[in-house]
Amino acid sequence: xxxxxxSAAALLAAWLLAVPGTPALAEAPECYARDAQGRSFRVCFDxxxxxxxxxxxxxxxxxxxxxxxELQLDLVWRDRLQYGEADDLVTWQLDHRFATGWIxxxxxxxxxxxxxxxxxxxxxxxxxxxxxxxxxxxxxxTRLLFPLDLxxxxxxxxxxxxxxxxxxxxWLQLGAARAGVLFDPWRSxxxxxxxxxxxxxxxxxxxxGDPRLEDGVQVVHRVSPFTAASLRFRIQDxxxxxxxxxxxxxxxxxxxxxxxxxxxxxxxxxxxxxLAINDEPISIFAEAGYDRLPPALDLEAAxxxxxxxxxxxxxxxxx
Amino acid sequence: xxxxxxxxxxxxxxxxxxxxxxxxxxxxxxxxxxxxxxDQPVWCVKLGDKTLRVQCDQATRRCLVAPDxxxxxQPLRRLQECTWGRQADFDQARDLGWTMVDAVAEAPPGWxxxxxxxxxxxxxxxxxxxxxxxxWQPGFALAHEEADLARVRFDLGFEASWLSAGDRDRHxxxxxxxxxxxxxxxxQALLFAYDLSHASARPVLRLTTFFGQPRRHDLFxxxxxxxxxxxxxxxPHRAEGIIGLEFGELHAAWDIWQSADLYDHxxxxxxxxxxxMWDVDSDEARYFLTPQSRxxxxxxxxxxxxxxxxxxxxxxMPIRLDRAFGQTRxxxxxxxxxxxxxxxxxxxxxxxxxxxGLDYRxxxxxxxxxxxxxxxxxxxxxxxxxxARLDEDLxxxxxx
Numbered sequence: 001x002x003x004x005x006x007s008a009a010a011l012l013a014a015w016l017l018a019v020p021g022t023p024a025l026a027e028a029p030e031c032y033a034r035d036a037q038g039r040s041f042r043v044c045f046d047x048x049x050x051x052x053x054x055x056x057x058x059x060x061x062x063x064x065x066x067x068x069x070e071l072q073l074d075l076v077w078r079d080r081l082q083y084g085e086a087d088d089l090v091t092w093q094l095d096h097r098f099a100t101g102w103i104x105x106x107x108x109x110x111x112x113x114x115x116x117x118x119x120x121x122x123x124x125x126x127x128x129x130x131x132x133x134x135x136x137x138x139x140x141x142t143r144l145l146f147p148l149d150l151x152x153x154x155x156x157x158x159x160x161x162x163x164x165x166x167x168x169x170x171w172l173q174l175g176a177a178r179a180g181v182l183f184d185p186w187r188s189x190x191x192x193x194x195x196x197x198x199x200x201x202x203x204x205x206x207x208x209g210d211p212r213l214e215d216g217v218q219v220v221h222r223v224s225p226f227t228a229a230s231l232r233f234r235i236q237d238x239x240x241x242x243x244x245x246x247x248x249x250x251x252x253x254x255x256x257x258x259x260x261x262x263x264x265x266x267x268x269x270x271x272x273x274x275l276a277i278n279d280e281p282i283s284i285f286a287e288a289g290y291d292r293l294p295p296a297l298d299l300e301a302a303x304x305x306x307x308x309x310x311x312x313x314x315x316x317x318x319x
Numbered sequence: 320x321x322x323x324x325x326x327x328x329x330x331x332x333x334x335x336x337x338x339x340x341x342x343x344x345x346x347x348x349x350x351x352x353x354x355x356x357x358d359q360p361v362w363c364v365k366l367g368d369k370t371l372r373v374q375c376d377q378a379t380r381r382c383l384v385a386p387d388x389x390x391x392x393q394p395l396r397r398l399q400e401c402t403w404g405r406q407a408d409f410d411q412a413r414d415l416g417w418t419m420v421d422a423v424a425e426a427p428p429g430w431x432x433x434x435x436x437x438x439x440x441x442x443x444x445x446x447x448x449x450x451x452x453x454x455w456q457p458g459f460a461l462a463h464e465e466a467d468l469a470r471v472r473f474d475l476g477f478e479a480s481w482l483s484a485g486d487r488d489r490h491x492x493x494x495x496x497x498x499x500x501x502x503x504x505x506x507q508a509l510l511f512a513y514d515l516s517h518a519s520a521r522p523v524l525r526l527t528t529f530f531g532q533p534r535r536h537d538l539f540x541x542x543x544x545x546x547x548x549x550x551x552x553x554x555p556h557r558a559e560g561i562i563g564l565e566f567g568e569l570h571a572a573w574d575i576w577q578s579a580d581l582y583d584h585x586x587x588x589x590x591x592x593x594x595x596m597w598d599v600d601s602d603e604a605r606y607f608l609t610p611q612s613r614x615x616x617x618x619x620x621x622x623x624x625x626x627x628x629x630x631x632x633x634x635x636m637p638i639r640l641d642r643a644f645g646q647t648r649x650x651x652x653x654x655x656x657x658x659x660x661x662x663x664x665x666x667x668x669x670x671x672x673x674x675x676g677l678d679y680r681x682x683x684x685x686x687x688x689x690x691x692x693x694x695x696x697x698x699x700x701x702x703x704x705x706x707a708r709l710d711e712d713l714x715x716x717x718x719x
Contacts, residue, residue, distance in 0.1 A: 033533060037715075041527045041535035241529055276527035 031319075042279035042316075044239035047271070048078030048095055048192055049317045056102075056287065056310025061303075062163065068306065070102040073118075077317065080191060087131040091189055097122040101158075113161045113172070120157030126182060126196065127151055128189040149189075151182035153198050153230070164208070164293060164302055171208055171293075178202035180228060192236035192243060201226045202251055204263075206296050220296050221256040222263070228253075241281075244270040253294070261294035261301075271312065281314040352434060355383050355399075355425035363387065363401035364409045372401055372424050373409065375417065382412065383422035389436035397438045399425050429707020440666040442623040444708040445658070446480035446491065446582070454672065454698015456500050458557055461691040467503070467557075472696060474498035476509075482580060482711050487518040489581035497551075506553040514545035516574050516581045518713055541574040545588065556680065558688035560599040568592035568611075579712040588613045594637065598684040604641065605684060607648075611635035624708040630655035637682045648682035654694065670700045 031044040054072035059065050075098040082091045101118035108114055127150050134146035158175030180200015188194065206220040228251035236243035248266035255261050271285035289306040355361060355374045362373040370387035388394055413419060426432040429442040456472040459465075476496030482489050490513070497508035522537035550565040570590025577584035592609040613633040620626035635650040654676030660668040674696040681690045 035535055039535050039537070041525060041533065043527070043529075043533045273529055275529065276525075278525050279527070 042276060045241065045273060045276075045281045045314065045316060046078060046191070046318060047236060047240050047243045047281075047314070048076055050281075050314040051075050051317060052312050052314045054285065054310050054312035056285070056308040058306065058308035058310075060307070061305040068104070068308065069106075070104045070115075070308065072102045072310070072312070074100045076100070078191065084130075089130040091128045093124075093126045093128065093191065093194075095124045095126075107162075115162045117160045118158070119155055119175070122155040122158075123153070124182065124196070125152045126184060126194060128184075128187060130189075132187065147185060147187070149182075149184035149187045149194075151184060151196065152179070153182050153196070153200065153232075154179040158204075162304075164296075164299060169208060169299065171206065174205045174207070176203045176205065178228065180226075180230065182232075190236075190238075192234060192240070194232065194234055196230075196232040196234075198228075198230035198232065198249075199226060200224075200228050200230070202228050202253070204253075208296055208299070218297060219256075220258075222253045222261070222294070224251040224253040224263075227251060241273040242271070244268075255294065255296070257297055258295055262292070263294045264290070264292040266290040273314075280316060283312045283314065285310055285312055351423075353383055353420060353422045354432065355385055355422055357399055357425045357427055361399050361401040361425065362404045364404045364406055366406055366409070371409075372398075373404070374422075374425075375412065379418075380416065381418045381420060384419050385422045385424040386436065387424070391435070393436075395424050395432075395436050395438070397427050397430060399427075427707070428709055440663060440707055442708040443660055443663070443668045443702075443705045444480075444624055445619075445627055445660075445668070445670070445702060445705060446478060448668075448702040448705040449475075449477045450670075450700045450702040451475050452672065452698050452700035454696055456694070456696045456698075458500075458503070458505075459693040459695075460557070460689045461693065462689040470500050470503070472498055472500045472698060474698075474700075480582075482713075484711065484713055487520055487713055489516040490514075491516070503557050503559070504554055505557055506551075508551045509547065510549035512545065512547040514572070515543045516572070516577060516584060516586070517541055517543045518574075518577065518581055520716055541577060543572040543574060543586075545570050545572055545590075547592075556678070556683060556688055556690070556692045558683050558685045560601075561596065561683055561685060561688065562599060563594065563596045565609075566593045566595065568609075570611075570613075580710070581713070583618045584616070586615045586617075588615065592635075596682070596684055601684075603684055605643075605682075606640040607637035607682070608640055609635050609637040609650075611650075619708075622708070622710070625660045627658040628656070629658070648680070650678075650680040650682060652676060652678035652680075654678075656696075658700070664701070668702050668705050670702065671698075672700055673697045 029040070031042060032040045033043045034040045052072070052074040054074075055069070056072060057067070057069040060068035077096045077098070079094040080091060081094065082089065084090050097119070098121055099118065100122055101116060103114055103116040103118065105114045129149070132146040132148060134144045136142040136144070155175065155178040158173075158178075160173040160175070162171055163169070164171040178200060179202075180198040182196040182198045184194050184196050186193070186195035202224045204222040206222065207217050208220065209217045228249060230247065230249040232245070232247040234243070234245040246268040248264075250262070250264045252260065252262050267287070267289045269285060269287040271283045273281040273283045275282040286309045287306070288308075291304045293302040293304070295301045355372060359374055362375070364371050364373055372385045372387050373382050375382040423432050423434060424436060426438050429440060430438050431441040432438045452474045454472050454474075456470050458467040458470050474497065476493060478491065478493045478496070480489060480491040493512040494510060495508075496512075497506065499506040519539045519541050523540040524538040526536040526538065528534050528536065547565060547568040549567070552563040552565075553561075555561060555563055568590055570588040572586050572588045574581075575585045575587055577586075589612040590610075592607075592611060594607040594609055596605045596607070597603070611634065613631050615631040616629065618628045620628060630653070632653045633651065637648045637650065639646040639648070654674060656672065656674035659671045661671055662669045674694070676694040678692045678694060679690055683690070
């Protein structure tokens with residue numbers, strides 16, 4: 001037994017049972033929460049800046065309703081640039097989408113191409129100003145209230161392949177370019193939110209037929225000279241967990257075969273993050289799409305509808 | 320020696336040498352005097368010719384006072400270091416109204432000191448021991464519908480397991496482990512085995528659910544590994560003349576579940592072994608490369624280490640490497656066992672073992688060998704070393 005010497009008073013003090021304190025939990029970074037065990041986890045996401053891979057199933061209607069399944073890819077990047085302050089604060093929301101669309105690898109239609117709808121680049125640039133106004137260069141200059149945000153909407157390099165519903169002829173459409181001006185009367189200024197009315201131009205090419213046949217492939221050029229009108233409503237919550245996007249476009253256009261025609265397309269999507277794996281969001285979504293394919297050559301106008309629900313894995317590209 | 324002395328001696332032997340299952344002690348806990356706390360400072364003070372061990376709590380103004388010797392005057396064993404104080408300080412504390420309570424001196428974790436001051440081990444770590452055992456292992460040949468009930472088994476083995484808390488690892492070695500059954504001399508001997516269990520600090524998947532309040536759920540994947548070296552099996556399935564030798568085995572392991580101290584686990588192993596088998600009578604030799612897997616369970620049912628459950632389900636596919644190159648065979652089986660500490664002799668635990676299993680193998684060189692074997696084992700083991708089992712959970716993971 002080893003022993004030592006201390007005063008009793010010191011011993012009595014030393015015998016006090018120490019009560020350990022509870023260490024304070026470190027503050028979680030922005031967009032992260034910290035649980036009682038001190039573990040942090042992401043609780044908000046940016047659906048406008050992520051690589052999204054999805055699988056969806058549902059039904060589509062062309063000649064008739066049939067089951068449908070597809071894979072989806074979406075690489076989106078959102079920048080928000082701000083300058084000025086107070087009433088002069090201007091926010092540019094730049095939404096870029098690369099390699100966006102869906103594909104059905106198990107449906108080979110045009111020249112061995114699967115059914116697909118892919119766009120190489122699509123963007124919307126919306127300028128939100130805290131105080132919208134319009135200035136006339138009169139003398140003196142006149143400033144009037146302008147209750148709209150302005151923006152630009154564009155897309156290049158769209159490819160759509162499939163079977164035309166009416167006669168089941170192979171069909172490939174190349175959307176060379178689409179561009180338009182946007183007006184947003186909602187002026188929310190919040191990320192991913194807007195009510196955008198657009199007016200623009202577009203140029204598409206339809207390739208019909210089969211190159212192996214005698215007739216080969218026939219090409220129809222379609223030009224909308226600022227006659228394409230669109231309406232888009234999109235909204236998301238502050239945490240980026242829920243988002244919805246509805247867009248419709250009607251584009252009267254001139255076609256190289258048959259003259260003036262009317263095309264239309266619409267899409268709607270709502271998604272909700274239900275889970276995150278390693279802080280990457282997993283969302284469920286429902287999506288609907290409508291296309292009015294204008295008449296081409298001897299073909300009547302046709303309609304197709306997609307109704308799908310699926311699961312998407314998002315890889316956030318920014319913390 | 321008169322009759323009374325004899326009775327007292329036997330009482331002493333029974334109390335000092337046999338530690339009964341701690342639940343019995345727990346029932347007595349309400350009536351026994353308090354014990355000094357091993358983890359708190361102890362003050363030694365001399366009162367006349369007696370030395371007292373004192374531990375005070377200022378919050379309750381209460382001191383536990385224990386004699387520094389056993390009831391018979393022998394010195395106490397396994398004590399905490401004490402600090403000497405003066406009788407005047409002790410008297411002063413008493414005069415100030417502090418309560419002095421008769422108590423029993425402290426005992427190390429895993430040990431118990433009785434009212435007479437004798438100390439004995441009451442928890443045991445059976446993963447650290449050298450054991451010798453004897454028991455009954457009847458033999459059943461299902462194919463021939465025969466039973467040999469007159470078989471006696473002797474076994475021994477060494478095992479050690481230690482937690483490396485900083486690395487979040489548990490290392491386990493086994494060696495010189497084996498048994499022999501007489502009178503047909505079935506025997507097995509393992510030279511060395513090593514296993515590493517690891518508790519991953521980083522979850523392989525962090526799931527966050529967004530139903531209601533967001534919550535995080537971590538999924539860990541604890542990967543370890545292990546190996547065996549020279550495992551000899553003589554007369555497997557009581558096939559006379561057959562000798563099998565596993566030269567070496569290496570496996571990866573996934574601890575599907577493990578306790579906070581990595582003591583208990585449910586572990587899935589997959590590995591590869593190199594083996595040979597000889598028929599002594601015909602001088603035939605076979606060599607195998609054996610992919611194998613095993614699901615192993617090991618549970619200690621109480622923190623004191625008295626009840627142990629072990630079991631496994633195993634499968635192997637020996638692939639011949641000799642003149643019948645590429646031919647495959649099968650081995651499979653399961654085993655479940657229970658080991659209970661029912662007494663301790665000089666702090667060395669004595670256990671009761673019962674085990675049952677079924678084994679199948681069609682790789683034996685003898686065609687008449689029974690591929691099936693029912694294994695029933697019951698017996699006693701005396702374990703040496705078996706230190707006190709301590710609470711040594713891994714440190715909590717810092718928030719990430």
